Amino acid sequence: MDQAPRPWIVMIVDDDALIRSALTIYMNNRGYEVIGAVDGSDCLTKLSTVMPDVILLDVMMPGLDGRETCRLIREFSQVPIILLTARAQKTARELGMAAGANGYITKPVSLKEVEARVRALLPSPTSDSTNAPASTSP
Amino acid sequence: MITGERVPSKEVTLMYSDRPCDVLLGVAPPGAGFLLSLADITQIKEADRFKSDIVTNVSHEFRTPLAIIKAYSELLMDEVGAEDASLRREFLSVIDSETDRLADLVSNLLDLARLEARRGVEEMAPVAITDIVDDVVAEARFQADARNVAIDTQVAAALPSIMGNKPLLVIMLRNLLGNAIKFSHSGGRVEVSAKHVGNSLLLKVTDYGIGVAEADLPHLFDKFYRSTTAQVAGIRGTGIGLVLVKQAVEAHHGAITEESHADLGTCFTVTLPTRGAPPMVAAKGVERQPDSEFARRSNRWHGDLYSEHEAWIRHPGRGS
Numbered sequence: 001m002d003q004a005p006r007p008w009i010v011m012i013v014d015d016d017a018l019i020r021s022a023l024t025i026y027m028n029n030r031g032y033e034v035i036g037a038v039d040g041s042d043c044l045t046k047l048s049t050v051m052p053d054v055i056l057l058d059v060m061m062p063g064l065d066g067r068e069t070c071r072l073i074r075e076f077s078q079v080p081i082i083l084l085t086a087r088a089q090k091t092a093r094e095l096g097m098a099a100g101a102n103g104y105i106t107k108p109v110s111l112k113e114v115e116a117r118v119r120a121l122l123p124s125p126t127s128d129s130t131n132a133p134a135s136t137s138p
Numbered sequence: 139m140i141t142g143e144r145v146p147s148k149e150v151t152l153m154y155s156d157r158p159c160d161v162l163l164g165v166a167p168p169g170a171g172f173l174l175s176l177a178d179i180t181q182i183k184e185a186d187r188f189k190s191d192i193v194t195n196v197s198h199e200f201r202t203p204l205a206i207i208k209a210y211s212e213l214l215m216d217e218v219g220a221e222d223a224s225l226r227r228e229f230l231s232v233i234d235s236e237t238d239r240l241a242d243l244v245s246n247l248l249d250l251a252r253l254e255a256r257r258g259v260e261e262m263a264p265v266a267i268t269d270i271v272d273d274v275v276a277e278a279r280f281q282a283d284a285r286n287v288a289i290d291t292q293v294a295a296a297l298p299s300i301m302g303n304k305p306l307l308v309i310m311l312r313n314l315l316g317n318a319i320k321f322s323h324s325g326g327r328v329e330v331s332a333k334h335v336g337n338s339l340l341l342k343v344t345d346y347g348i349g350v351a352e353a354d355l356p357h358l359f360d361k362f363y364r365s366t367t368a369q370v371a372g373i374r375g376t377g378i379g380l381v382l383v384k385q386a387v388e389a390h391h392g393a394i395t396e397e398s399h400a401d402l403g404t405c406f407t408v409t410l411p412t413r414g415a416p417p418m419v420a421a422k423g424v425e426r427q428p429d430s431e432f433a434r435r436s437n438r439w440h441g442d443l444y445s446e447h448e449a450w451i452r453h454p455g456r457g458s
Contacts, residue, residue, distance in 0.1 A: 015369065016202060018232060022209035029219040060198060062369070108205035111212045 008122055011046065013037040013069065014058040014084065023056065026111040027118075040064025044072060051079060054118045059085035059096065067099045074100035080121035084109060149179070185254055199243060199362065199376060203236040210236075239374050246378040249309055253385045260389050265302040267332050267339055267410075268293050274311040275330060278319060287322045289315075292331040298412045300339055302390055310386035311341070313379040314406050318345035320373055321404065339410045346403035348373070350396075358396060359384045367400055383408075 010032050014020045017038075024034045035052060037043040039061045055073070059066035070081055082103040083096045096104050103117055147164035162177040210229045219225075271293050282289050311330075318328040322345045329344040350358065354365040362377035383406075387394045390410050398404035 016206070018206045018236075019202075019209065022206070022213055025213060025219070026209075026216065029216065062366070107201050108208040111209055111216075 007031055007033045008054070008118075009033045009035065009050070009052040010118055011035045011037060011043065011052040011055045013040070013043040013055065013061070013066070015039055015061045016058070019058070023111065023114065027115065030115060032118075040066065040069035040072075043069055047073065047077070051077065053080070053123065054121050055079055055081045056114065056118070057081055057083050057101070059083050067096060070096070070099040070101050082114075082117055082121070084114075147175075196247070200240070203240045203243070203374075206236045207233050207240075235374070239376070243376045243378070246376050246382065249382055250378055250385075253306070253309075253382065253389075260303040260306055262301045262303055264299040265304050265307060266299045267297055267307070267341065270304065270307045270311055271330060271332055271341075274308060274315055277312065278315045281316065282319050282328070285319055285322065286324045286326075287319050288327045289319075290327055290329045292329065294333040297332060297334055297339065300390070300410050300412050302410070306386040306389055310383050310408070311343070313383045314343040314408075317375075317379060318343050318347070318404070320375070321345055321347035321349075321368065321371075323347055334412065337412055339412050341408040341410065342405060344403065344405040349400040349402050349404055350398040351400045355396065355398065 008031075010027055012020050012023050012027075012034055014023075015038055020036045020038075024036060027034050035046060035050065037046050041064050043055070043057070044064075057066045057070060066083055066085070070083065073079065073081065080102045081100070082105060083101045084105050084107060085096070102121055105114065105117060147162050150161050150163050152159050152161050159178065160180045160183040162175075162179045164175040164177070165172065210232045214226060214229050271291060275289055275291055278289065315328065315330060322328055326346055329342070331340075331342045331344075333340050348367050348371050350365050351367050354367070357363045358365070359380050361381050364375055364377045368375060384394060387408055387410075392408055392410040394409075395407050396404065397407075
């Protein structure tokens with residue numbers, strides 16, 4: 001398997017830099033390419049140049065929030081979207097789904113779970129090759 | 139109307155000196171003659187609104203640091219890419235500072251709850267502001283050293299003491315100074331000064347740090363509000379500190395003003411009256427006049443209404 005296909009691209013949209021970098025490190029270690037966006041409008045701007053395979057979208061962000069961003073993305077793309085939120089209420093979940101998200105994860109979330117949920121939404125079910133670590137052990 | 143019969147009380151909002159005031163209105167015959175009662179329930183209603191604010195905002199405020207602690211612990215336990223020692227140290231320091239943030243959040247919330255619950259009934263005694271400044275500055279040294287920020291204190295000699303509540307004044311200055319240090323650049327300087335001007339004591343806390351954008355200024359004292367400059371700079375906070383400051387200042391019949399410019403720094407000026415301050419109002423609600431039988435009955439009835447209302451707020455729909 002020398003000629004691996006291009007890595008899966010995940011866009012992480014979260015206003016919290018620490019959450020963004022934890023997810024980036026974890027996903028990078030598993031061979032994903034990560035694009036970070038600091039808020040809804042940053043996400044939309046970046047989507048005009050590159051289309052990721054999955055988007056992880058934080059709901060509570062200043063300015064354009066995750067739900068509204070999700071609705072706007074749905075106007076031009078069916079890219080899988082997982083909403084990340086600190087709210088656990090059922091109504092919040094339903095509103096998220098109404099905005100066209102494919103999944104919903106409540107913070108504090110496990111990185112392992114995020115990766116599993118991302119993997120489940122990737123187009124090809126045989127995506128095991130992307131699970132190889134990006135760096136080799138010493 | 140039969141003697142002793144009670145007409146259901148009614149909640150109304152009245153304007154008093156341009157401020158909305160929640161009033162519980164009741165009519166009842168206490169035995170001899172009729173009694174019209176007006177109970178000020180503004181504080182109870184405010185406490186109620188405060189509680190719902192807490193529920194909606196606190197879950198988010200708590201979950202964010204929790205999410206970060208959990209994520210970085212997971213990174214530390216991750217078998218992939220776990221061999222880099224400096225990276226591990228970085229993860230640990232993130233966990234450490236987020237734990238501090240949670241601890242701050244808990245103590246700020248407790249301070250806030252205490253202030254909300256006891257608003258207007260804080261005990262006042264003569265306080266030397268010099269002591270407050272010394273205590274708070276000594277306490278802030280550690281935080282300042284860790285951020286490589288110098289604290290410059292200028293307290294005028296022979297300041298008059300003020301009628302104040304020491305714990306509240308400490309909370310006030312601790313938050314102002316804590317913010318000044320937090321928003322300073324490394325190697326920066328903050329100034330704390332106190333002087334006597336006319337009938338007032340002027341307390342100033344100045345920093346030369348990141349400052350506040352103009353658009354954020356009107357919201358500085360809003361609960362859970364975080365300025366955009368702080369968020370962009372990645373400086374953590376709870377959005378409660380300045381709420382505490384404002385309440386502490388108000389409890390002393392003082393005033394607070396701010397001056398801030400993005401990238402230049404921020405200066406808060408607290409003005410506290412040194413004399414001629416109106417005496418602190420005791421618990422609002424029932425005014426005691428134990429000499430008349432009528433007043434005694436009316437007070438008891440007022441008290442019942444008051445506690446009934448409080449019970450109703452705790453369990454809406456029940457009783458009433």
